Amino acid sequence: MKLHFRQGGMNRRWLLSYFVAFAVLLAVLFAGLFAFIVKYHYDYAYSLIDARASDLVNNYFSPYLDGTEESFVIGAVSFTENFSDKSMMEVWVLDGEGQPIVSSSGFRIDSGVPMPDYTRALSSTTEKGRWIGRNGIGEKIMAVTTLLPDRVGAVRFISSLQGIDRQLLGFALIIIGFAALLLFGVWLLNYPFIRSIVRSLRRINETATELGKGDWSARVNLTGMHDEVSDLGRSFNNMAGELGQAESLKNDFISTISHELRTPLTAIKGWGETIIQLGDTDPETTSKGMNIIVSESQRLSDMVEELLDFSRIQNGQMKVNMTKIDVLAELDDAVFTLKDRILREGLELIYNVPHYPIPMQGDPVRIRQVFVNLIDNAVKYNEHGGKVIILAELHGTDLVIYFTDTGCGIAPENINKVKNKFFRVNSTVHGTGIGLAVADELVRMHGGTLEINSVVGDGTTVTVTLPVEPVELPESPLPERTSTDE
Numbered sequence: 001m002k003l004h005f006r007q008g009g010m011n012r013r014w015l016l017s018y019f020v021a022f023a024v025l026l027a028v029l030f031a032g033l034f035a036f037i038v039k040y041h042y043d044y045a046y047s048l049i050d051a052r053a054s055d056l057v058n059n060y061f062s063p064y065l066d067g068t069e070e071s072f073v074i075g076a077v078s079f080t081e082n083f084s085d086k087s088m089m090e091v092w093v094l095d096g097e098g099q100p101i102v103s104s105s106g107f108r109i110d111s112g113v114p115m116p117d118y119t120r121a122l123s124s125t126t127e128k129g130r131w132i133g134r135n136g137i138g139e140k141i142m143a144v145t146t147l148l149p150d151r152v153g154a155v156r157f158i159s160s161l162q163g164i165d166r167q168l169l170g171f172a173l174i175i176i177g178f179a180a181l182l183l184f185g186v187w188l189l190n191y192p193f194i195r196s197i198v199r200s201l202r203r204i205n206e207t208a209t210e211l212g213k214g215d216w217s218a219r220v221n222l223t224g225m226h227d228e229v230s231d232l233g234r235s236f237n238n239m240a241g242e243l244g245q246a247e248s249l250k251n252d253f254i255s256t257i258s259h260e261l262r263t264p265l266t267a268i269k270g271w272g273e274t275i276i277q278l279g280d281t282d283p284e285t286t287s288k289g290m291n292i293i294v295s296e297s298q299r300l301s302d303m304v305e306e307l308l309d310f311s312r313i314q315n316g317q318m319k320v321n322m323t324k325i326d327v328l329a330e331l332d333d334a335v336f337t338l339k340d341r342i343l344r345e346g347l348e349l350i351y352n353v354p355h356y357p358i359p360m361q362g363d364p365v366r367i368r369q370v371f372v373n374l375i376d377n378a379v380k381y382n383e384h385g386g387k388v389i390i391l392a393e394l395h396g397t398d399l400v401i402y403f404t405d406t407g408c409g410i411a412p413e414n415i416n417k418v419k420n421k422f423f424r425v426n427s428t429v430h431g432t433g434i435g436l437a438v439a440d441e442l443v444r445m446h447g448g449t450l451e452i453n454s455v456v457g458d459g460t461t462v463t464v465t466l467p468v469e470p471v472e473l474p475e476s477p478l479p480e481r482t483s484t485d486e
């Protein structure tokens with residue numbers, strides 16, 4: 001396995017934080033455990049020496065404690081000579097002043113040897129003292145002093161701790177080995193996992209860089225990714241797909257809009273040149289040309305207005321001037337504006353809305369713009385002989401207006417997309433792909449909703465619901481505004 005460490009990389013961070021924290025925790029735990037084992041062994045050694053000392057002091061020395069120094073010395077010599085555990089420990093007998101009288105080793109004892117255990121025994125209520133330290137030749141020892149009755153002297157047992165320490169070293173090595181094994185196990189379990197995450201993130205990062213360079217086809221390879229990381233990769237790919245689509249929609253939009261602007265400009269230029277050439281010779285053709293120039297200029301102006309509206313919406317700068325309006329009067333106006341065109345296109349108009357005014361807070365220009373836009377689509381995407389049906393109903397404080405046509409319809413997979421900016425299904429019909437996006441936003445700004453239902457081949461119904469003010473219905477209902485023209 002090859003380690004990849006990068007300055008501040010996840011691997012390194014994980015190693016520093018998680019792994020080191022775990023290692024420290026293990027070290028503390030095992031050090032505690034080791035300290036406990038050491039204490040247990042030393043205490044056990046002490047308890048053995050202590051049991052032996054108490055036994056000897058109480059039983060052996062009693063016959064020699066008649067108060068004379070001579071008897072005591074005889075007892076001490078006899079005791080050390082007969083001491084059976086000489087191989088395991090050394091025993092000294094001290095006089096009442098703490099001066100060594102005799103030793104089981106038979107060597108003379110230097111009277112200046114430090115004996116902290118003796119000092120402790122003197123100040124202890126148990127009359128016993130323990131000391132762990134090093135003797136004159138640097139060997140680690142445990143010395144236990146037990147005072148004799150009436151403090152006439154003391155017995156000092158000295159045992160080497162080397163055997164125990166050797167055993168403890170064995171324990172320490174086992175514990176360190178076990179800790180290292182545990183750490184290795186944790187590393188073995190976690191490192192591949194972290195490495196797979198780091199690898200996946202690196203792959204996502206590389207794809208993001210490719211996307212950033214404009215390669216919209218770049219996708220994250222999801223093989224080997226699991227759980228949340230694979231979800232992230234999938235979401236990333238979806239996002240890349242959406243971005244790519246948005247980019248291609250934008251490019252399409254630029255070519256569409258250039259084309260849409262060029263068509264009326266070509267007509268205007270052509271007719272302008274024709275009129276200049278004709279001079280005063282053909283007033284009829286001149287008048288026809290002038291009308292075309294005016295109507296194409298109007299088309300251009302409408303298109304530019306729509307683009308400006310769209311850009312205002314994108315920048316969040318679209319403003320609506322709310323006043324009290326009769327929403328049906330605005331619908332009447334929109335229908336009136338387009339009525340001639342509807343008839344010219346050979347379509348039947350069915351218009352059926354309540355006759356009484358329906359007040360609402362709205363921007364009359366923007367509300368009319370929405371209606372014109374929807375009726376314009378109902379005409380554009382219709383077929384000769386088809387119908388444009390506009391119905392309105394009051395549902396409580398909601399006015400619901402239906403704009404229905406019997407045109408080509410919209411495929412189910414595109415229904416949710418047609419409200420998106422730049423989206424167009426049919427590029428043979430004039431349009432910019434932003435009309436519905438603008439209409440939807442304007443309706444939303446009026447607190448309403450715009451819904452689209454469509455069946456391919458049958459037609460489309462755009463339903464606009466607008467919140468209106470409470471309407472006082474006339475006592476004898478007036479006939480509804482109805483218009484059916486062919």
Ligand code: ADP
Pocket residue numbers: 377378381405407408409410418419423424425426430431432433434435436437460
């Ligand atoms: P456009 O300027 O292209 O008409 P819109 O935003 O108004 O832009 O509409 C977006 C797309 O939705 C259109 O290109 C068309 O494909 C589809 N569309 C909108 N209205 C209708 C409708 N009444 N019938 C069929 N398709 C429609």
